[in-house]
Amino acid sequence: MSEKVYVIGIGDNGEKCLGKEALGLIEKAEILFGGERHLEFFNPANCEKVVVKSNLKEVAAKINSELGKKKMVVLASGDPLFYGIGKYILTKVPREKVEILPYISAMQLAFAKVKESWEDATLVSLHAKPMEDLLNVLRNGEPKKIGLFTDDINTPSVIAKAILESENNGFKAFVCENLGGADENIISGSLEEIAQKQFAPLNVMILVKKAAEYAPRESAPKDLTFGIADLEFYQRTPEKGLITKSEVRVLSLSKMNIRKDSTVWDIGAGSGSVSIESALLAPQGKVFAVEKNTDDYALILKNIDKFKTTNVQAIHGLAPEALKSISNDPDAVFIGGSAGSMFEILKVCAERLKAGGRIVVNVITVENLAEAWDAFKKLGMKSEVCLFQVSRSQPILDMTRFAALNPIFMITAKK
Secondary structure, three states: OOOOEEEEEEOOOHHHHOOHHHHHHHHOOOEEEEOHHHHOOOOOOOOEEEEOOOOHHHHHHHHHHHOOOOOEEEEEEOOOOOOOHHHHHHHHOOHHHEEEEOOOOHHHHHHHHOOOOOOOOEEEEOOOOOOHHHHHHHHHOOOOEEEEEOOOOOOHHHHHHHHHHOOOOOEEEEEEEOOOOOOOEEEEEEHHHHOOOOOOOOEEEEEEEOOOEOOOOOOOOOOOOOOOOHHHOOEOOOOOOOOOOHHHHHHHHHHHOOOOOOEEEEEOOOOOHHHHHHHHHOOOOEEEEEEOOHHHHHHHHHHHHHHOOOOEEEEEOOOOHHHHHOOOOOOEEEEOOOOOOHHHHHHHHHHHOOOOOEEEEEEOOHHHHHHHHHHHHHOOOEEEEEEEOOEEEEEEOOEEEEEEOOOEEEEEEEO
């Protein structure tokens, strides 16, 4: 008789994936628990088989009642402690009476098959869980890789459609079917392609963010209006926030009070959306877009070319040092990023700002808000702050919900 219950992880190739210790425990088991698929792999002599489905309470009760009386083994997929039954058993059976023998988890195997590291991946289980769990991950974080456990409702095609409907495209998708089995199959493609396919019931889905996603068309529309759509700009997409969203951009530009001949500084320009719109508002003026990131600087150049805004000069450098290369004093300054040098940047801008000019600073944290607010006080500039919270409608199945953009603190100072 055994004083413990053994929870053993297995793969889709059954006994072939197990070592001597695990096989010996299964062969001697008097009660063998597991899913129907798991139990089909093994036929120990004189062994009672108990199918595990949604009867977890009954399974735990039986394990507790038979501890010390019969030899028991619970079969689980992969690592029993990775979205598996092992965690549940440890909450219902005394921990000292449980031994875990893990196998490679399906997720670990899936990442190996698509040749992607997974220490930086976000893992989400949609097995008997709502799609909203994944959508919340996409809304609240910036995952570069996502590993997904699916089920017969939240299939890869359903998941792909939900992501596309939430306007979170930009992922390459992999669906890993029957991992470890004889009919193992790895399918890759865009979300649009995955949404049109059907897959084997046993699968794991992996999403990998594309390095970049560019504007949908190379030339600007002829009927440009104030508040250009975000997707018209070339932009880097692994992290959101590298483009000032159109609603916030419009409000920022209105605060800057740009005239047709204004000189504008755009500091921390990102993809250059504020610079482009400033240039269109000041066709007789000059706009300087300062950006330290090499990839973003390249995107600013692409946007200048696309929108034919030859009055924008892109400067690859870090403020405030990069500001020394600009000979034109500004009528308006927009600061979308300070890289930890808020006061130093504001000091230079305040000193060189023309009389009647404005500085607009957009921040998302209360710490940066406090720093900018205090800096303007020290520099003797009057300022005001507004908190903007914008939500956009998004389809969800046959209904519509609102998805919030990041709240923005907008500080405006006048000289």
